[in-house]
Amino acid sequence: MNVKRGSATFLKVIIFLVGIAVFTLCFYWMPVLTIKDIKAHPGGDYSLYPLLVCAYGICITFSFTLYQVYKLLTYIEKNNAFSELSLKSLKVIKKCAFTAIFFIVLMIISLKVISKITGDDAAGPISISLIGILATSIITAIVDVLQKPLKNFLDKE
Numbered sequence: 001m002n003v004k005r006g007s008a009t010f011l012k013v014i015i016f017l018v019g020i021a022v023f024t025l026c027f028y029w030m031p032v033l034t035i036k037d038i039k040a041h042p043g044g045d046y047s048l049y050p051l052l053v054c055a056y057g058i059c060i061t062f063s064f065t066l067y068q069v070y071k072l073l074t075y076i077e078k079n080n081a082f083s084e085l086s087l088k089s090l091k092v093i094k095k096c097a098f099t100a101i102f103f104i105v106l107m108i109i110s111l112k113v114i115s116k117i118t119g120d121d122a123a124g125p126i127s128i129s130l131i132g133i134l135a136t137s138i139i140t141a142i143v144d145v146l147q148k149p150l151k152n153f154l155d156k157e
Helices: 002-040 048-077 084-118 123-156
Strands: none
Touching: 002 048, 048 084, 084 123
């Protein structure tokens, strides 16, 4: 019992630290980098705004996912792993993953349009975005694998 509680607490701490990193990225580094880019390109280059919308959308979705994972770990810690609340958290995590994929696809489209206009090569950022889609899809598949037996267990009761 102590090992399970210690593992859940350790994972909660890790999730909290990742949440702090995402918060710092969203509210400190992205505005600083945006201001730096606007100063470097005076003249009203508005190509940065769609990318910022996608980046903030991914950050907000990721933060909400971290909160749901934290809640799920709390349910597991309280021996409510096989409950309707856990199933609901898994469903929300899956919806958040699809939302993140949507924002990543929008970012890829924005990068392609910007690269056509400016003539720059966007292969690097697009390949990193595709890796993000792959990672998010893997997480979605894992959540789906966890969700099906839990749903079957709750339907039997």
